[in-house]
Amino acid sequence: MSKPCILCCAITGSVPTKADNSAVPTTVTEQIESSHAAVEAGASIIHAHVRNDDETPSSDPEKFALLKEGLQKHCPGVIIQFSTGGRSGAGQARGGMLPLRPDMASLSVGSNNFPTRVYENPPELISWLSSEMQAHEITPEIEAFDLSHILQAIRHHEAGTLYGQLYVQFVMGVKNAMPVDREVFEFYVKIMQERAPKAEWCAAGIGVAQVTVNEWAIAAGGHTRAGLEDNVRLDRNTLAPSNAALIARAAELCEKYERPVATTAQAREILGLRAAT
Numbered sequence: 001m002s003k004p005c006i007l008c009c010a011i012t013g014s015v016p017t018k019a020d021n022s023a024v025p026t027t028v029t030e031q032i033e034s035s036h037a038a039v040e041a042g043a044s045i046i047h048a049h050v051r052n053d054d055e056t057p058s059s060d061p062e063k064f065a066l067l068k069e070g071l072q073k074h075c076p077g078v079i080i081q082f083s084t085g086g087r088s089g090a091g092q093a094r095g096g097m098l099p100l101r102p103d104m105a106s107l108s109v110g111s112n113n114f115p116t117r118v119y120e121n122p123p124e125l126i127s128w129l130s131s132e133m134q135a136h137e138i139t140p141e142i143e144a145f146d147l148s149h150i151l152q153a154i155r156h157h158e159a160g161t162l163y164g165q166l167y168v169q170f171v172m173g174v175k176n177a178m179p180v181d182r183e184v185f186e187f188y189v190k191i192m193q194e195r196a197p198k199a200e201w202c203a204a205g206i207g208v209a210q211v212t213v214n215e216w217a218i219a220a221g222g223h224t225r226a227g228l229e230d231n232v233r234l235d236r237n238t239l240a241p242s243n244a245a246l247i248a249r250a251a252e253l254c255e256k257y258e259r260p261v262a263t264t265a266q267a268r269e270i271l272g273l274r275a276a277t
């Protein structure tokens, strides 16, 4: 039987608002409900940011704590992954929720351009976030917006500065960063297979290309991410009705390529995570 495919649901992000798609969950209660439906559809990781009451991005550890508590209660076993991305805070505020000990946290290991700004990840901040994750036993998911980020992730892992097993996510389709490009994707996979054969990888496509990247990753034996953070549409003319709808679409692709959708327990085993608490 082929390897189960881990589906990650990026439920909220920092950018989309209810004006873009009313299904974007922005309160903690909505986030828990939306996650629950996404888990029912096949998600085993919930990747989360939190928002202020006016929907602007927040890095408030208290909101993250409420979300974690709700997810543990309503989605038992699900892998909780918090974002340390740069849109919701600056400097060390980006890691202020790490003492809550989520199973995973996203980690960027290099800088690049975003649609309207530079996404800054200076070496000292990367070191600090990595060491906080070590201290709190949090497995990072490396967000690779460029090839150099994959190579840096492997270097950091070999140097022993990253907690746990290496898990790299290729992010394609962010405006002004790496586009959705099949040849580059295949090269990324080859680099991972050759230089970090024990590591796992996943891929996320931003915008309407989300489903394209989902299909490439599933077909190539990796894991994949879907959700309203990355894409609010089913196609150019149709808004996605929910996070669950985007995960269900990825789960259908798993069936097409005869990959079982990973349960939360299988995903924990594949990623070398501790059992759910």
Ligand SMILES: [Zn+2]
Binding pocket: 010, 013, 014, 047, 048, 049, 083, 085, 229
């Ligand atoms: Zn995110």
